[in-house]
Each structure stands twice: as C-alpha cells, then as structure tokens.
Amino acid sequence: MPSSTSTASDATTALRRLTARDDAVFHDGQLEAIEALVDGHRRALVVQRTGWGKSAVYFISTLLLRQRGAGPTLLVSPLLALMRDQVAAAARAGVRAVAINSANPHEWDETRAKLAADEIDILLVSPERLNNPRFRDEQLPALIERMGMLVVDEAHCISDWGHDFRPDYRRLAELIGQLPSDLPVLATTATANARVVTDVAEQLGAEGDVLTIRGSLARTSLRLGVLELPGARDRLGWLLSHLAELPGSGIIYALTVSAAEDTARLLREGGHAVRAYTGRTDPEEREQLEGQLKGNELKALVATSALGMGFDKPDLGFVIHLGAPSSPVAYYQQVGRAGRATDNADVLLLPGREDKDIWTYFATSSMPSQERAAAVIGELNDVPLSTPALEARVNLRRTPLELLLKVLDVDGAVRRVQGGWVATGQPWTYDRERYERIAAAREAEQRSMLTYQHDSTCRMEMLQRDLDDATAAPCGRCDNCAGPWFPTGVDSAATQTASGTLDKVGVEIEPRAQWPTGAERLGVEAKGKIAVDDRAEAGRAVARLTDLGWGGVLRELFAAGAPDAPISDELLGACVRVLKDWGWAERPAAVVSIPSRSRPQLVDSMARGIARIGRLTDLGSLDLVGEGARSGPGGNSAYRLADVWGQLAVGPALADGLQSLGGKPVLLIDDRVDSRWTLTTAARELRRSGAGSVLPLVLAQVG
Known part of the structure; x- marks a missing residue:
C-alpha cells in the first residue's frame, strides 16, 4: 500500500x-x-x-x-x-x-x-x-x-x-x-x-x-434575520420595495406552488427579473432556469423546496423565505445555498400567520398506516400487479401509494419486478411505536421553528443547536446579535400593488375527460373516455386553498370545526368578479347547486346570491339519493368516483326547469373541489336531463 x-x-x-x-x-x-x-x-x-x-x-x-x-x-x-x-x-x-x-x-x-x-x-x-x-x-x-x-x-x-x-x-x-x-x-x-x-x-x-x-456547522458568511410583517400583502410589498437592494442574485422560497407562481408574477410585473421554479416546472425548463440564475441573468428564482439539496451557485447572494419551513433543519439546508464562496450573504425569513396551517395541510407522513399497508399487501401475490392496477384495488392516490410500496419494499414485504409488484410472503409487522416517535419528532421540529422566529438568542446558534452542533456559539452578525441589518419599511405603493395581486380571483378547473382505470370493479358503470355530451365545461374556483391572498379567507372558512353559515358579502363579491372575467362562449341562464351535508347554508346562499345578482333562474339543487361519500378526502381517483357514483339525481322539478331552458348553459355551484368527480357526475346528470353546457363554479380548489 x-x-x-x-x-x-x-x-x-x-x-x-x-x-x-x-x-x-x-x-x-x-x-x-x-x-x-x-x-x-x-x-x-x-x-x-x-x-x-x-x-x-x-x-x-x-x-x-x-x-x-x-x-x-x-x-x-x-x-x-x-x-x-x-x-x-x-x-x-x-x-x-x-x-x-x-x-x-x-x-x-x-x-x-x-x-x-x-x-x-x-x-x-x-x-x-x-x-x-x-x-x-x-x-x-x-x-x-x-x-x-x-x-x-x-x-x-x-x-x-x-x-x-x-x-x-x-x-x-x-x-x-x-x-x-x-x-x-x-x-x-x-x-x-x-x-x-x-x-x-x-x-x-x-x-x-x-x-x-x-465539523462546525456555523456559516460565517451568512447574516441571518427575521422580519415579522402583518400579512401577505406586506411581505410581498417588502419584496417589491427591497428586492433590488439585495446583494447579487438569490432564491426566494415559498411554501406552496401557487404562492411561488403568484409571487414571481407580481415581481415580474414590478420590473424584477425573476421566474418561478416548482414541482410543476418541466425538467428542461428547470435546467434552463438554474443556468440563468447561475449566470446572473435573473435576480432570483421564486422556488418551492423543489430547488434545494445540492444546487450549487457559490456566489449566491441571498435567500429569502416567504413563509417558514416546518423544520429548522430544513431551513438550514435551504439557507445553505447562499454564501458558499463569498464573505457575505443575506438570509431573511418573512414568516406568515398561515405557516402553521400550511404545515398541517401538507403534513403527510412518509410512514405507512397499518390499515393501508395491510390492504396493499393483501392485494398482492406472486403474479405482478402494476401500480395503476393496484391503485384501483386500494383506496390510495398514486403518489402516497408509490411511497407506501417503497417503504414495504425496503421492509421486505413486497418487491418490485418486471411488470409491477409482488408480495414476498415475508411477515410484516407494523411498528406503531417507532412511527409515533417520528411523528412526535416532526411536531417538536415545528415548535423549534417557531422558537427560531421569536427567541432573542443568536439565530445561527439556534440552528446549530437544532443540528446538535457542539460548537454552537453566537455569530455576532445576525439581527439578534447585531441588530436588524435589513430595512423594515414597506412602500405604501408597493403594498397596494401587492394587494391588487392578492385580490385576484379565478382559478380554472379543468374538466375530467376520462373515467379512472378500475372503477368498474367498484360498481361504476363507466370506463374509457367520458362522452363529450356528458362532460362539464372548464370551471372556475375563486382561489386555491394554498393561495397567499384569498387562500387565507378560504382556509378559515373550511377549517375543522368552523360553523356552517351563509356566504359573506366579501366572498359573494369575489364570485361575481370571477363570473365577470370568465369569458364563456354563452352566458348561463340558470343556477343549480350541489346539495351539501356539511355546509348547506353556505352552498344554498351562494347559489341564491349569484342567481339574484346575475338575474339567473334559480333551479334549486340536485337531489341526494345515497348515503354520501364514504372514504373521505385523500383516496385515489377510482374510489373517489365510486364514492359519489349514483349519489346525485335530477328530481322532477329540476328536470322540468332544465327542459324549459331549451338547452341553454347552467352554472353549477359547489363549495370546493378536490378530485372533481362530484362536479363530473353532477354535470353528467344535468346534461342527460336536458341542460346545455354545465359551468362549475366553486369557492375553493383544494391543492
């Protein structure tokens, strides 16, 4: 040697x-x-x-x-x-x-x-x-x-x-x-x-x-800070006011795809060279955007966590967080993109009141539940079953199903082979205690992130301690050590511009065009393409639940335990603005609502209010003829369709009303949309009873 x-x-x-x-x-x-x-x-x-x-x-x-x-x-x-x-x-x-x-x-x-x-x-x-x-x-x-x-x-x-x-x-x-x-x-x-x-x-x-x-995890080049502002419009206003003053080029992290896209659009309209970078960005475009940031052709990428580990721009001058990640460890990883080969880089966190709600919303465990794991193993044998075929047999969406299969594969219960997945026959025991400990650790990380925001201890020292770094010590540079280094004022004109962006309404709801694979196994008498004469048209939601602007109002409205109540004038006004900007081929002649078990006052008042303001015929609602959805949110497409299949019907009075319209368009009202199968089956019933085109309008799009 x-x-x-x-x-x-x-x-x-x-x-x-x-x-x-x-x-x-x-x-x-x-x-x-x-x-x-x-x-x-x-x-x-x-x-x-x-x-x-x-x-x-x-x-x-x-x-x-x-x-x-x-x-x-x-x-x-x-x-x-x-x-x-x-x-x-x-x-x-x-x-x-x-x-x-x-x-x-x-x-x-x-x-x-x-x-x-x-x-x-x-x-x-x-x-x-x-x-x-x-x-x-x-x-x-x-x-x-x-x-x-x-x-x-x-x-x-x-x-x-x-x-x-x-x-x-x-x-x-x-x-x-x-x-x-x-x-x-x-x-x-x-x-x-x-x-x-x-x-x-x-x-x-x-x-x-x-x-x-x-070694020590201290980053001597980073100057950390936290700036708490009243709301999303103030944070966006701060970015509009001060982005140009930040050193070099950098990354602005957002918690959701919609927040990243909305922020990038606002900043571009304000004259800043920025682009959005999210999980929706095509791989080829991602590579192009990375190259533009490295070449300093952009001031910033407004990114989700899709731009994270390993992105290497040694002279990255700043990292801004529009909303806090749920873990100090994840935060340290993201801010670590900055100042790798420079003496100075600025890192600023702009937390939002909605952060905890978003953490909860996205809190999907990577650990399997006992029931779902048993269901997956029970459907497999020594004959390979593809993921889409398995998806039709268990009530899991594709992404969590694939994650669960990977966990079970690593645990030795299933194995990926040519053609799909097979069961190994090896016994599998659900380690509940271990998974509960991991969930508790995640909750502790969230509390630590809140401590990071509000404590007066050195920011870098807190991050080091969260990473169990024995060399943790005051950095002498952060806002807690040396006082705020960042401007705290927000230009009023910038705030007004941000308010205008946040106040924008109208998210397109793409209509379903294909029945899901395997639905016939669950009692759904439909497969292949959805007949054109049975389909809904492209619909509209006021906003996504994850939006920075109206998303906050909607998250509050649909929060667990929130009481059912008539629609507010504010939200009804937002609906009217959506209708005004829709640009449909033919104006709807009537309003029909989808009956709601959880929020009947909200949906009914929304439908009646729109009919009154738009001078549309109020035809009432479809009839509930089943027991309602059984699996709840989060299931896969086939199960979600099976849950609502046969649950809605056109009653005699509604049928007469539809016939009297002579095939004119109908506005279909509901409170929120997730899988789109409720809207799809409702539109099918309405079209088959004489309605012309069916135009869905909902308050919130989930996701």
Missing part, C-alpha cells in the same frame, strides 16, 4: 488541480477522510457545513483509488440538479463522471459501453434507480463486482428521522451489506442532528467501525 505521505502529496496535487490554485490546502477533516478511504478502505460519515468541500473528498478519493487500480465509484445522488452540478464539478477535477437518470435514457447504452471499457470514474445514480428491476438484476451485480468505492450523498435521506426522508435511500443498507468489508464507503451530509448521525452510521455497518468526521 502507498504510504500516508504519498497519499497526502497526491491528494494535495489533485486538490490544487480541482481548485485551480497552487496554494490550496485542505480544510480540517478533508485529508483525514481521504486517507481513511484510500489507505484504510474505511467506512466514513462526513457531516460538514455546505461549502466545506465534501465533493472534493469523494472526487479526490476516486482519482487516487483509480490510480491504484480500483474500479469506478458508484455515487448515489438524490436530485437531477445535484447530479448536473456534480458531473460538471467532476470534470473540473479531471474525473470522468456520468449520470444515469430519468432525464437521459438516450445516453444509457453509451454509458454502459463506457463502463465496460473502464472509461468512467464515477457513475451517478438516483436511489430509485437501485430498485429499477433491470438495473438491479442485470447491471448492479456486475457493477458491485468492479466497484472501487460507494458514495452516498445527502445521506440524511437514509434516515426516516432526517428532514427529507426518501424510502429508496433505505435500500442502501441492503446494498452496503452486499459489499466486501474492505470496500470504502463514504456518506456525506450537511444537515444531520445527532439522532440522524447515529442512524446513518448504523446503516453503514461494519460492526460500528465507522469514522465520523463532524
């Missing part, structure tokens, strides 16, 4: 080539990690702040191992944006890195050929790729035989205690168990508290022989 002196010399040479600086030296812990991997073939966990140089450890270790005859490194990385940055950084270090992911299937054959020819130093894959049947069964075994090192980036994702738990990451413990004990394994993260560190170290195995290198 080469001497440690030789390794240190070779590593320093590689570092200076990577940084293009002849005087570059290692940070504390970097060379220790490299020597442990290259000379000791150890398993190591590196927990260091963003910008410390974790990627330099695995790039340089790969170079040295390859020089000594080792095979390629397998790097498991969670995000496409992160992969793109890692491939580019590897090239600067003289490392030949290639990614296999969903965005480049046209390159997979070439990549396999390069691997066979030993022309790749690092292969980057997503954790999900590890369970792709073809990759897992045909390519991974050969790769394991040749692998020189395994790297797990953003390793907190392994742990269900981590802020961004990914079930597929848990497969890595199984993969690590297949590796020779002397094959070096490196796990890296910047956001792990003591509990996550212990969990990850245990999953790295080697009977506890894991070298943990943990």
